[in-house]
Amino acid sequence: MQLYLPVAAPLPQSVPLFGVSVPAGFPSPADDYKDSLLDLNRYLIRDAASSFMVRVSGDSMADAGIHHGDLLVVDRGLPPLHGHIVLAAIDGAFTVKRLHRRDGRVALLAENAAYAPLELGGEQELCIWGVVTACVKRFT
């Protein structure tokens, strides 16, 4: 089985800031700089156990910088608050929108003028699946 998701102790995908050649037998002077290794997993993911990835289809969140084909990191561990971008399930279907929760009004807002806000009434079943914490984009 091929595991792609960030795991508890992932091999750090790191960019070393220092390139030091180490004489054998001596403590490495680079040891003090271990914290300076940049690990994208740690930057993007707060809690690997509760973080999942989904792929975006469509342009309803284009003005928030989320485009077709992007990867989103979704953290189920965070409480969804007003203003968060969330992954929601409405009547059993997934959608990414900005959560609006003010003055007794609950709505899911698209970030694209072409899409109307989704007001949530009594009929519809809303379940916030998780909070979108990062968007990963690749250009090539």
Added chain:
Amino acid sequence: MSTFALVDGNSFYTSCERVFRPDLAGKPIIVLSNNDGCVVARSAEAKALGIDAFLPYYQVAAQCRRHGVAVFSSNYALYGDMSQRMMQVVARWGIEQEIYSIDESFITLDGIPELRHHAAGLRADVLQRVGIPTCVGIGRSKTLAKLANSVAKTHPRCNGVFAWDWLARDWQEKLLARLAASRVWGVGRRSADKLARLGIHSALDLQRAAPQLIQRHFGIVLERTVAELNGVSCLELDDIAAPRQQLISSRSFARAVSELPTLAAAVTHHATRVGEKLRQQRSVAQLVGVSIRGNPFGDAPPQRGWTVVPLSGPAADTFVLVKAALAGLEAIYLPGHGYKKAGVVLLGISAAQARQPDLFAVSTDPRRAALLQTLDKVNRHYGSGTLRLASEAVSAGWQMRQAQRSPRWTTCWDELPVVS
């Protein structure tokens, strides 16, 4: 006094499927075994429809269609990943943890006040972070924690949490009296029959049995179970870092197989898989077990074959393991029979460094070790089975049938959920 909790996922496989299918909330779901042969997991809704476990799927297929049951092939990539997540979150709520199976782990809660509150917090946390509903059973021994868990699971009023000590003594006894001794953790069917001959039928009988009598007839293991039922903890949490003592790879065929080359292909595949696992945990094995068996649901008495091939020395070399497994297969194979399942198990496993040098062993070729390392690396990187031995013939009709597998939502770039 120790406090143990057993935390397990409710209908784990079906719960995993539901996390990524919000449209299936509250709907009946079943998961089939390898090859879509049998029902191995049912959601609560499917149980309520009266769909029995471990029935061949074809016997319940019509019923499933009638009731709109969602049917899934098993998706072990998904279940394995979700299990790892669940265990990680559960571990944060315990002092120590022992992972007991894909969906169960024991944790210790010594000294934690307000256990009800703590356990409710654990359940809510796992549900929120991973999406899997769980039940928590608490007791002074692992055996009592396991019992308490089954109470938590079957009585909705518990809200998923039950501690054995919350029950007054006479209620505990009433409950134990209604429970067959065979339902107690650690009591096998064979022991249960033997216990019945001694007049021990219920869990209560077992709890009250004289320890000396139990030890004389069954040995120390069951004597410990009796002590554990009386609230005396005898079983510690295992060290989870300990390497597994037994490694198995087996699978059912999509159709009955009677030709030796096809069986050899399957056995080679399984021996290769367990060899990989063995090297991953840096162990060596002393014995290679091979099993083939016929259709247990057919009319003819099922044909079974099982043998154990000892190796000349402990080994982790795929070529050595495969050779032994194939020799074992030839020894048990009977022409003219249809086999439904083949498997390989490694036994007598020990750590690689503890290995005794063998005076008579052929000195190992360092190029062999390098070759195996490359093999493992390629298969890890490009997917299991990219490089394999030629005797594991490709597409020989024995590979897994998974007609209805859900996407590998969490472990495969191409199968991530798509959202708009």
